[in-house]
Amino acid sequence: MKTDQIRKEILLKAPRERVWQAISDSASFGSWFGVQFEDPFAAGSPITGRIVPTQVDPAVAALQEPHRGKRFQIWVETIEPMTRFAFRWHPFAIDPNHDYSSEPMTLVTFEWSDAQGGTLLTITESGFDKIPLARRAQAFKANEGGWTHQATLIEKYLAQQEQRQAAR
């Protein structure tokens, strides 16, 4: 299992141009992601955004509400119309009292290809191995009691599997 990157593919029932606009236009990006950028995206310079609850999902918007106004920056690296859009950022940078600027960033890349009935979008985020361990441990904190619950479910699942095998 790769620990250094995340890769996602999503088939969108929308024309390629439409998907390109939704991601490369900073205002459109902001409305689904849940952020308001101060400037249009341009390669090579940092762009500052503030968390603003998303306009497309009320349930997610409620979860984002406590983080409203938090600042973060992205550095756009690549803008190749209809083909590739890439930026660097600090993943999981949610602690307003922590200065992330000296820490390594991950690279997020969106890639477009045509597919039957729409557009296939591939998203990769890479470079996690360089993120400090202390930062990675935060993921457990963010989950609060969630892990305990998850652990119980996994234990139950494994116990059932073993019982099934024993019964054979």
Place this chain on the structure above:
Amino acid sequence: MNAKKLALKNSAAVFAALGDPTRLAMVALLCGAGPLPTIRLKQAIRSSRQAVTKHLNLLETTGILTSKRVGRDRLWRIEPHRLNETRAYIDQISADWDAALERLRKFVEKNSG
């Protein structure tokens, strides 16, 4: 038990160990300031020596920490491979992307239909 199931079982143990706020605080402290002797952890956590030792032993059994004897105390350090194996950090970000991409779907499919 096959390798995949064993890995899952090990992850479950790590999640359970870190699901406790005191143990998570100890691990976070050792991530940032470790290795540390038991006495320092006891001071930072402000708990009885007995309670602290119990937590530390559990974390060592799970493989998250290792220790060695130094004089009359023990020195505790993080076993980074163990935390990496669980991928909790990446899984969290991965889940965030799944949610964000569903919002993107709503956004582009609604406006082009």
